[in-house]
Amino acid sequence: ADGGDVADDPLAAYAVDLRAKARAGKIENLIGRDAEVLRVIQVLCRRRKNNPVLVGEPGVGKTAVVEGLALRVNEGKVPAAIKDAHIYALDMGAVLAGTKFRGQFEERLKAVISAIEADPDAILFIDEIHTVVGAGATSGGSMDASNLLKPSLSSGALRCIGSTTYKEFKTAFERDAALARRFQKIEITEPSREETLLILQGLSEVYERHHNVKYTPEALQAAVELAHKYLRDRHLPDSAIDVMDETGAAARIGVAMPEISLNDALGSRGPDERAAEFSDDTPTAADAPPPIPIGVREIEAVIARMARIPPKSVSTDDRTVLARLEEGLQEVIYGQPHAVKTIAHAITRARAGLARADKPIGSFLFAGPTGVGKTELAKQLARLLALPFLRFDMSEYMEKHSVSRLIGAPPGYVGFDQGGLLTDAVSKQPHAVLVLDEIEKAHPDIFSVLLQVMDNATLTDTTGRKTDFRNIILIMTSNAGAQEINARKVGFADEGPQASDANKAIERTFSPEFRNRLDKTVMFQGLDQSVIQKVASKMLAELELQLADRNVRLTYTEAARDWIAERGFDRLFGARPMARVIDEH
DSSP states (O other), rough: GGGOOOHHHHHHHHHHHHHHHHHHSSSOOSSOOHHHHHHHHHHHHHHSOOOOOOOOOSSHHHHHHHHHHHHHHTTOSSSSGGTTEEEEEEOOOHHHOOOOOOHHHHHHHHHHHHHHOOOTTTTEEEGGGGGGGTTTTTTTOOOOOOHHHHHHHHTTSSSSSEEEEHHHOOOOOOOEEEEEEHHOOOEOOOHHHHHHHHHHHHHHHHHHHHHTEEEEHHHHHHHHHHHHHOTOOOOOHHHHHHHHHHHHHHHTTTSTTTTTTTTHHTTSEEEEEHHHHOSSSSTTTTOOOEEEEEEEEHHHHHHHHTTTHHHHSSSSHHHHHHHTHHHHHHHHOOSSSHHHHHHHHHHIIIIIIOOOOSOOOEEEEEEEEEEOOOOOOHHHHHHTOOOOEEEEEGGGGSSSSGGHHOOOOOTTTTTTTGGHHHHHHHHHOOOSEEEEGGGGGGGGHHHHHHHHHHHSSEEETTSSSSOTTTTTTEEEEETTHHHHHHOOOSSSSOOOHHHHHHHHHHHHHSOHHHHTTTTTEEOOOOOOOOHHHHHHHHHHHHHHHHHTTTOOOOOOOHHHHHHHHHHHHHHTTTTHHHHHHHHHO
16 A cells, blocks of 8 residues: 555454464464463454453464464354454554554545455454553544444444553553443463463473474473463463473573583584574475483473573582581681571472472571671672672661651652662662671561562562562571670670570560561671681681782781781771771781
């Protein structure tokens, strides 16, 4: 159509015949969804208001239901009432392309509607129907595309299937009651893991042929389970299909297996073989290479890349790391054997699958004097588990309004659409060690927010987006009880009373509902002289490495180390003064 004129055949120009597409074998089988397809057919067979609108989250299979219906119509597996139906998917890009003047868009759309009305077997499918509602309207104008549709929709002359998300349905349809009443809402819910596995089993043959791979049954099961667990911002079955597809692609070009590099995979073959590798033409049986087997390990590697987590964290076989966790922490954290043992056992228990699925991996309160290694233990834990380290200083959140910095400003305030610092950080790094330093300094309203995180592992920001905390290790540090721990009695008396006093101080500082949601309160002891010498050796070793990068060699005697340990030791301030002593001398 030149100059924006209407084409002679509007359906051929501005729509795609899904039945013809199904006949050409370009539509994949629809697995399951029988109840939803039957409901769509029932609505289409009504005398009036015969317009279903499929509503569901992105990726649950709304478009697939309509394509599956077209496939069943083509195969004759539908009731006689719609056995001759042709479903035309509106191509919004083609309708809009080349429209220069006011009214050309409406003219084209009207031509499509008239063509559909003229054919009693034609059904119009508008994917993302919210893009049509409001399309063509100028600011303040009422002539948008939905007003063109309304008369035909109401009379039953036009049969139209729409699809949209819950959010867009609320925005576009619920505000326009006249439009909403002409459509029958059909909810497409996210399939269960069992249903998703059946979908993957049904689709696997197509992907195996395309990538020349062979998925093991365990690999398909792992794709479903790991996609559900780690890709929480996506929906089944879309996320699991993506995992299966990308694993096939990775195996096809030789990057799924760690021992085969991309260069090795491509460099060992000639140009003709490389061209064949990326060609869509299926080779003949005689010269076809054997299919590449894909197991659980390859699925784990791809999930790790997609969810930005280390492969060993995805695998159920990270026993080596967990077995050495306590030993590894003891090597770098001095004078806190009880704290290290407590945290190592709690993490091991959680990673062994004994923790509840709807809570964070662990919620811990580290209490004790300043400078004894509370934050350092959290850092070393993140290092050993190969997780990102997120730290928030709670002294910055002492005011009531500071809660909005963590979860976002409320509607109507500046920065409403920017999200919160905490929710954004966890959304970007869903697998991390999260440290809230000096938690007792935070405003009481922040404790109320944390109760939700510790109890349900979710936090909803002010835009309504849910942030998943199930793969977060939450550590809060506090100096509560520090005075009681430092008030040691003279002589060889038992330290029990001090520990009891410290617990009472924690009880005074934190509410019962907060303490009740903690997995463990870990008490840190003050450091003694022998531990301080180890800390001095560690700091000097770090300084030695730092200077070595600048070609400066550092040597020191034991007497110098002891002198630094003595000068840098302060029962009240812990090991922090030692860094200052080293800097000064």
